[in-house]
Amino acid sequence: MDDRVGNRPVGLSGAEASTATSAADLEDLVARGIATWDTALQIADVFAVDPLGCGGIWLQARSGPVRDAYMDLIRQRIGDDVVWRRLPAGLTDDRLLGGLDLTATLLRGQPVFERGLLSELNGGVCVLPMAERTDLGLAARLAAVMDAGAVLVERDGFALRDETRFGVIALDEATDEDDAGLPAKLSDRLAFCVDLSAVPYACVRAAVAENDDGTELLRSSRIVTARALLPDVCVPDALLEGLCEAAAGLGVAGLRPIQLAMAVTRVVAALEGRTQAEVADAALAGQWVFGPRATQIPQAAQPDDETAEQPEPEPDPPPPESPEPEQPEPDQADTEKDDENEETRQVPDALPEDMLLDIIQASLPDGLLAKLTAQMASRNATKTSGPAGMRSASQQHGRPKGTAPGQLGPGARLSLVATLRAAAPWQKLRRAQAQAKAQARSGGVSHRAGPVTAAGGDNGQRVFVEQSDFRIKRFENRSESVTIFAVDASGSAAAQRLGEAKGAVELLLAECYVRRDHVALVALRGEKADVLLPPTRSLVRAKRALVGLPGGGGTPLADGVMAALGLALAAKRRGQTPALVFLTDGRGNVARDGSKGREAGQADALAAAKILRAEGFRTIVIDTSRRPQSHAANLAQAMDALYLPLPNADALRLSSAIGGFVNGTRTS
């Protein structure tokens, strides 16, 4: 599918393009595209001067001519003499970090170390394709090497430190449905985030053409000059403080972005031919580094003019208190910078308060405010950058994930090369041992458990492989899921509705069975919730427990939510992916401590729902009341769950809705 998209001009296939109906919209789209592209080019210059100091670029774009053009430009600016390597997918630790060189070791009869890709990258640029699929392990390894400035090798009998520093370009092709994205521990170390996904190819063509007339050469020489100047550039303390202030004002997390912004400030100054950074340099750095990382709008913020034009007006931030300068377009950053230069040739000892913050804020791209407001609304939904707990290691299927020592057995798949690699160093030794043994017990057959050998001695035996050499292939796959049903069987859920609820659950159970999901059942009845059935794959047991569930009594809703949450957390710890389904009318009347009372019962239930929400599990609330009222809907809202009123006598439709939801294709 990616290929198909890649062959079309990318800009016109983007989401924005499809909504561009009128000519005016199209014009607007092109204007935006040009602005984005110009900024991207400036960033390319900065990165080319100091790829190591800037950490890298997080490049968001689908595969296609725009991205290709951009990558070509960066590469030209960096120069041919700099290492430029692409990390292939499915890279093993041997190739990434280094390890035993099998052939050379066998050939020379002594251990030979083969350097890993990361060591070979020293001083160069590491291109990380399909960055949205980067697993946490790879991200952590890259991050560790970037931090240490070296690969620490403790592998295959080698203990060494291989110095290496490099810049990273992460090619992120994530679409909206992709939930994972680049792990935060990696994106945190890359100064820039460039989003070319909405840039039409038309905007880029000019740049590519320009490329042929020698303008690029001129740029390259500018970059070389800047590189030479860079070590002498200093950043005045006032600017450093200003950057810290700006980062705090924009809610940029962590201290690393500030360090990156400092590095970028230096490069920008060097590109301008200065040895002392000025306000404009820091402002540009802040705009590029902090902009994409901003999580809040500074207190005295002026609502962005552009946001008013957004199709969906967002709730406005607090009204402005101070008048702000006119919002400049991003592509005017250059002119703005020049204006600044006139005013602030010399950086004073201390900048006026929030000066840098204001400049940076004013230059943030349009739409960011809207994005932030939306983000803030969904802040509570836990967004971890890598679903580590949701993956499990398996021996049989999934994505290959290296090898590990292990035993041969059912389900285990031997990795032949890794096994040979493990056996290689010992050949000489084992041969000598085998000979000695053969001599000692001439004629006797070796009874050692180890050697997998037809003959006892070394006669005719080429390779000595022992059990300890066995390397088993390991795979990683999406974990199995557990669907936890919490069924309200209280008196308020009328007997008839309980029957329907049971019917719906039964249909769902059948679906779970098909998917080999685990199911668990919690009953809300009387004074507290009971776990009728701990997670099981047995459909029969589930059905029996369900059928035998009598109705009546109070509605211990809060307790039920907590019981279901407990099961879900336990499942998560086992590496399973839980999903919760509540069938209730949402009228809790038993508090957590078992006391009766509608008010306390409701309050406790909503409190419990909020805790559940914080965990971010997939949750669904099915309203079983006869005439759907606000109770269950409120509960669903507190849980950030999907809300579905149980349609009369239409359990089938319900079950298909839930089935899709539990599977992860949210249809609401």
Next chain:
Amino acid sequence: MRAVFPFSAIVAQDEMKQALLMSAVDPSIGGVWVFGDRGTGKSTAVRALAALLPPMQVVPGCPYNCDPASDTSTCAAACAGLENKKNGRSQTVPVPVVDLPLGATEDRVVGALDLERALSHGEKAFEPGLLARAHRGFLYIDEANLLEDHLVDLLLDVAASGENVVEREGVSIRHPARFVLVGSGNPEEGELRPQLLDRFGLSVEVRTPSDLATRVAVIKARDAFDRDPDRFVEKAAEAEARDRDRITAAQKRLPTIETSDAVIERAAELCLAMGTDGLRGELTLIRAARAYACLQGDDAITDEHLRAVAPSALRHRLRRDPLDDAGSSVRVERGIAGVFGA
């Protein structure tokens, strides 16, 4: 040798620094688990520790860092028989702070046959691994929650027994491996296995400093270091020496410090109030308070000391209470206030 950012020059992060120092004074506290925000200098602090710690004495030539003053008859390298040991000679070496990088293979962690000698001479010789190198020092695992399961199992076993037993490739060796385990990670990326978490005596949560002045100070220090590491280290030398003396003095004080029954009762009371599992909490709490008191230069443990170390010692031992959405740090504070009065 690359210059390392000096421990004494680390701005803020007092709880983490304190925990590491306490572990240096009394390794039996059982290690430190550091978790929290990205880019808060977790790794910097641990790596800085190596340069700070007062050096130790080893039997020269012993690959297992044997203490010349102790009984070394169980040493796998038989260093008791070494000339040096017999002559009572000893060597001053820095306390090892060993990195266990992600992607390390099992053979390098536990030790294995010496490849070089096996291949070129056909000899069977044991090459000690990281666990041997870390003996009497620190073993640091960054991103401990991402560590391969089979390595975690291995570490759990060694950390519990203080001994590394190697049975592989026809080698059968055991050697002491007592080290302070320091792990760091971000729980959002996968939780640490409860068994491993339990091995850590102390746990500290690191956050990005929230006030501007501290942030500026951190960035300034880091920037100054990056631009001229040697000069920066030189400038911090005096503070380093002061901290080093403090550790040495505390280590000397440790065996003599007084632990009253009242304090032990208080510790038990605190653990009971928090509902921590098992006795490990109490034990760690008292040991940590003792180390802390020694670092403060006090002669006896008081409630104040208990109070100061309780968050680090108990934070990760609280039973999960899903209805309480406050963080574990807040709950510990609440418990302390309950026992000691606000």
